[in-house]
Amino acid sequence: MTTPLVQVEDLTIDFGTVRAVDGLSFTLEAGAALGVVGESGSGKSASASALLGLHRGTGARVTGTVRVAGTDVGTAGEAELRALRGAKAAMVFQDPLSSLDPYYTVGDQIAEVYRVHNSASRRAARARAVEVLDRVGIPDAARRARSRPHEFSGGMRQRALIAMALACEPRLIVADEPTTALDVTVQAQILDLLHELRRETGMGLLLVTHDVGVAAESVDDVLVMQHGRAVERGPVAEVLGAPRQPYTRELLASVPRIDEKRAAVPGPRAADPDAAPLLEAVDLRREFGRGARRVTAVDGVSLTVHAGETLGIVGESGSGKTTLGRMLVRLLDPTSGRLRYAGEEIGSFSEKAFLPHRRELQMVFQDPVASLNPRRSIGESVADPLRAAGESDETRIRDRVRELLERVGLDGSRYERYPHEFSGGQRQRIGIARALAAEPKLIVCDEPVSALDVTTQAQVIALLGELQRELGIGLVFIAHDLAVVRQVSDRVAVMRQGRIVEQGAVDEVYGSPQDPYTKQLLAAVPALDPAHAAARRATRSELAAA
Amino acid sequence: MSEALLVQEAGAAPVAAPASGARQFWLRLRAQRAAAVAAAVVLLLLLAALAAPLLAALAGQDPDTYHPDLVDSAAGGVPIGSFGGISADHWFGVEPQTGRDLFARVVYGARVSLGVAVAATVLQVAIGLVVGLAAALGNRWIDQVLSRITDINVALPLMVIALALLAIVPPSFPRPVLIALVIGGINWAGTSKIVRAQALALKSLDFVSAARLAGRGRWSIARRELLPSLAAPVITYAALLFPVNITVEAALSFLGVGIKPPTPSWGQMLTEADTWYQSAPTYLLIPAGLLFVTVLSLTVLGEGVRTALDPRAASRLRIGTGREERGERTKERAS
């Protein structure tokens, strides 16, 4: 057996006082595929960057040995390192938009990289760029090579990045969360592409991801990381099928599964379909921009939400689900259509007339960083609805805020703390507490868990369920993750291009989808079982061909 | 410096720089040695200006007493003695023609120059904040009208309006106040543009939506949610405006509409000293040097404040307070 393609021994990386990677060792044989899986902060990305010596000159301290394709990354000179980068080992980054220079055409950027490692003419380099773009499935590659990154869709950009990686025929591709920013259907395509390329060229793949499902679909071996250390390594089927370490088990248990029915819900759920709906939208439309640039974000959506029930809304990015959610709580005015709440037509109310109902419709936002004002204490943020309602007794406000914080599982004495002192999941809880402070009848949750790690996701979802049972409020749960939606919803609506393509009881829609788009979506969801994954890959190509 | 640049520079500050308590801000500021020194210098200058009478008394001088015996009348009034008449009594020498003590005039001049610049800057920031916020939060009409007013403000030539206004206002009106009002009242477009742009960006953030859902009104939102986040870009911008305002005051003096004697100001001293460059160089070099030090300190301080307001800077500064910022987004540590 020859020397491994990648050989990492006792790799330790420190950022200032924080140790990101702690004594990591692993190898990767030529042509093999290794998935590095872990939650955020586990050190997986830092390790990947170390393979190409990208920590040089950044202030991070790196010890241990890293050998990639015969180069000792730790001791190599600048020139040697540059010869490694791109030519022998190429990296595919997470965010395809910011990873490309906005000012140059995609073709030129690939050509530039090609010319660094090959003494080719400008023309030849461009030809090579078109060739690899064509290889990664960019239609009309010769023409699209002359486009700038912002003229590409997200999936196309990610393909372009992969093309760049292919340009110099490297022996190793390091892909750092290559699909995280993408919709499921696109994610599936990219994963399929990587799979195919590997099979074709025989290059090694190191895939870094937080999504166990993605790893299951794409690699032979998997390495689970936590707190900078390797927890478990083995063939993918083995690790995912029969985890030996408790952490691995916990991780796997938290992953929502699409094929799992919603657990039976104990307690009173006052979802009486015959009762008058809490909120009813009829033919809601919303347009942005004027004249030639007009875009219809939501195009005639009708739906109802009852007290005590959860309506799930799924869709990919750009499907209009967020716009719809904001209209439901009147953060956005509908362009047309009707919106009835508690028997009143509120769609056309002025801000002033709506004020009495304002606080009864609340929202929990996706980004736990952006949804709390970083310069105000969290207590003040939670107290906002109380003060706005005219409460001025400081003691009563404090008591109520403490009560709410404790209700969502936080320490009630942390009134004076600022958002940055909390983790993402905690901030999401604060957001929920703030929504509850208004004593709402309905809460629209816009991707409330998509920014969270799986273990945290499960906790937040559980909290929402609990509150709903307790308070009998109506929930609208907007998400792109089909598995999550299945877990929480009574009914589900699938959105595409501003319209609802399918709507119904959750088990019906997931069990026997009618609309082709729903089918496509469901097929794109990565499965945890590698064997199953192969079967689904086949289904996908069938669907694509159809 | 044109306001466009300032817009550009201040605009580069992050929208809603996340998370920074006052203490961390202070830590980050202190961690930058240049900024800390600059802050000390600025503080010293401000103190000197405030304590001008005290300092002058300490030197045993006042800014208004003539010393005809210390200048050579036949030679145009050039100070007698080397280096512009620097002596134990006159630390910075004396002013040509009058023989007034330069040290006293410089410290009193600091009062006027810094005072005018501070007042003008505050005014620019205040007007800019109000107009910018109103434009960002108001409906399309208000935005249109205010944006046009801002355009008019940009197109108004400062010098022309200053000349006209200074002629209109009765001379009994205190000149430094008037100059501060004129500079502040004519040069606010930059601030309002920044504020409008930043407020529009902030407006789309979720925490502003949350405040609306809580039932807050527009102005309450502006005050509680937007203002604190606007502080970073506005402070940064103000630090850049300040030195510009000092030189504008000097330029007004050059055109003959600046601070009036006997009140000293650096700008006025510079203008007067201009022609004395060869025969009494210290007369020019002292105010010019001080102006330079002030502008330098303020600019460095401005950069420092901007860096300190950006929590991402913490890791660069290696004080370890902001490191978790990035990971924080997606991380939950056993809650």
Next chain:
Amino acid sequence: MSQPSVISRRVATAAAVSLALVAGLAACAGPKSSDDADGGSGGSGTSGKPQKGGTLTVLNSNPQEDFDPARLYTSGGGNVPSLVFRTLTTRNRENGAAGAEVVPDLATDLGTPSKNATVWTYTLKDGLKYEDGTAITSADIKYGIERSFAAELSGGAPYLRDWLIGGADYQGPYKDKKGLASIEVPDDKTIVFHLNKPEGEFPFLATQTQTTPVPKAKDTGTKYEEHPVSSGPYKVVTNENDGERLVLERNEHWSAETDEERKAYPDKIDVRSGLDSAVINQRLSASQGVDAAAVTTDTNLGPAELAKVSGDKKLAARVGTGHFGYTNYIAFNPKVKPFDNPKVRQAISYAVDRSSVINAAGGSSLAEPATTYLPNQKSFGYTPYDHFPAGGTGNASKAKELLKEAGYPKGLKVTLTHSNDKDFETSPEIATALQAALKKAGITVELKGLESNDYSDTIHSASKEPGFFLAHWGADWPSGGPFLAPIFDGRQIVKDGANFNTGFLNDASVNKEIDEINKLTDLDAAATRWGALDKKIGEQALTVPLFHPVYKRLFGQDVKNVVISDWTGVLDISQAAVK
């Protein structure tokens, strides 16, 4: 729709105040009378006989915005216009006091007075021609004077309007085709002026450019200044940007035989104006390239530059020093309390510190202390007096004593109005120096600085005039008449317009003496009596004379034949040579 165009462009500088030459046009100075006659203190930069040829460059800060003889104020229109416009009489182009005399120009003599000096008759020389070769006639001179009455062409001195019969109501030839009857032209060579009162100084008035001939056929009204028809040694070849750049070349039809005054050595005069005064002085002191043959007709050395020049012998040799009849003073309005009290006015007279005022004005080389209102030159009839001796630095105790007598034992608080111009004359520096001096006498002075137009409006308005302000006055011609009459003749008080009798003096004996002196055609005899009158008026302490300015100006190293008269004080470019 038609709107009349307009008028003089007379600019802030001129408007401010004193009027007279002062302004940018001619400021100036000639060697002091004591400095004698043989070459002026400036000397003639380079030795050797002046030759014809070359280009003289003039570096100025103020553009020659007015180039219409009707609109120029100063006698001979100052320096540059005098190269183009000849007048009935003109200044004697000599150094010092001799230069303060009036001599014939177009006319054969200084004029023949009759009927108690109310009728003046002039005869033109033979062979006078315009630049186009046509002959100059007395009718053209009459027309030139008449058009100066048109509102479109205002800007000239007020004497023609005040002296000529019917002058006050005449609106100029554009509106009144009949013309002004008090000017007669019996033939092409003769012109007769009928005055409404005796004026022995009419020959001085005849030096003003209004007596320049203007051919009626060539008159283009307000556009005339773009190309005025030359009667002098040079004609205008280029006039760009309203007088900012002027190029004058020889007028081939001018004959030196008819003109004893203008030497016209250079072939070409190149006037570049609009320059910063610091830059002008830098260029003149460097004297490089064209600047070697350069002069300035409007920019003095400032105190700072003087300090530099005085340390450099070579440079000092290239400084022309001149004295121009000019006084800077404090004016009182006795209608305003407490200045109605002569004791208060006297106290202030005693308290002034002339040495610090002079320092503020640029030091002893640029200003001479003044205790008389009239300039210290013979032609004005200078009669020394110092009614309230303040010494060099002020007599504070005497001042306090007077204040006590006046009823202000604890001192006094007053406001001093001044202009905000940077001219070292009525400017803040002077006011500040006074403020410091009066403080010693227990007088607290508050300063009130006004912008130029406002200042000029205020101090010349009978109703708004402040009690205590800085003022200055320059000579329209070197005689006591135009110096004293506008300021102290009670009949010249103007209630609803620009008033210059700022002390509102209306003393029958003064008025009578002015009339008597005006009857004299013997100018020396008149001068003596003007001097005596000045001394007498001085007793009333309506003004506190502060200083007479001294003008110092650089000229390039190739400039020869430097002549600086006491009339203008300016290096006379009609005499300068560059070869």
Next chain:
Amino acid sequence: MTGFLLRRLGGAVFVLLSLTVILYAVFYVAPGDVAQIACGPRCSPAQVAQVTEQLRLDDPVYTQYWHFLQGIVAGRDFSTGTGVEHCAAPCLGVSYQSDQQVMQLILTKLPVTGSLVIGAFALWILLGVGTGVLSAWRRGRITERVLTWLTLAGIATPVFVIGLLLIIIFCSTLQWLPSPTYVPFTEDPEQWAWGLLLPWVSLALIESAKYARLTRSSMLETLAEDHVRTFRAYGVGEPAIMRRHALRGAVAPVIALSALDFGSMFGGAVLTESLFGIPGIGRELVHAVKVVDLPVVVGMVLVTGFFVVLANAVADLLYALADRRVVLS
């Protein structure tokens, strides 16, 4: 695009009209008797009254403004005394203090200020961007510090101090250069350039400071971006990264700022014009304000305002051209 241009045009007209209204209002209350100034200091009240009538200053201010607007649209006639002069539309009136038509006055001043601005502009871009690139390239080293100090000196020093120092050094002491004078380009291009060299340099020294800062900060910002990491990860060398990627990021902001500065410089070079005696718009404007010459002030401000407004639009356009991601609105 057409919509963008039309909206900009509408905005520009509104802004410019507002400027004229403001000026009429300000000058209406300003002290200084225009007729007295125009007539001369020793005019009698009767003469002043005649001048007042001729200048139509006895009309109410709104009538005067109306005539001004009429002149722009339809032109006006003015008496010269001997005849009538027609001021063709767009007529900005005739100076109170001289007889020149304001439009002609502007047309004679424009090339002058234009010469100053264009030369200085070229120089300051060269100097500023060069300095910026150098200090971004040598970031953290002594070169950067020295350059930072130099640029700060540029910001901190008033132009009249720098200008005078340059004259003293280069014209008087070293005598390397002729004294600054304005010679029209059409007359002698070589002298034009020599005469304007010092004014150009003075302006450029001061203006280039901010370009240096802007270039440097834009480049550093770009260097911190993800795509630079991409190219580093593909073995692209540092010089190429600076040249191709970092500098490219500075192009759009520099172009946009240049357009704005270029526009505002037409009315903003007052000090430089005064110091060097360049007979341009700024100096004429200050002079006109001092003598209360309203038609000239209004006309000149209209022109300088026009350049500012134009520059704003051009800056947006250029920015969008330089950075295709930007949408014009």
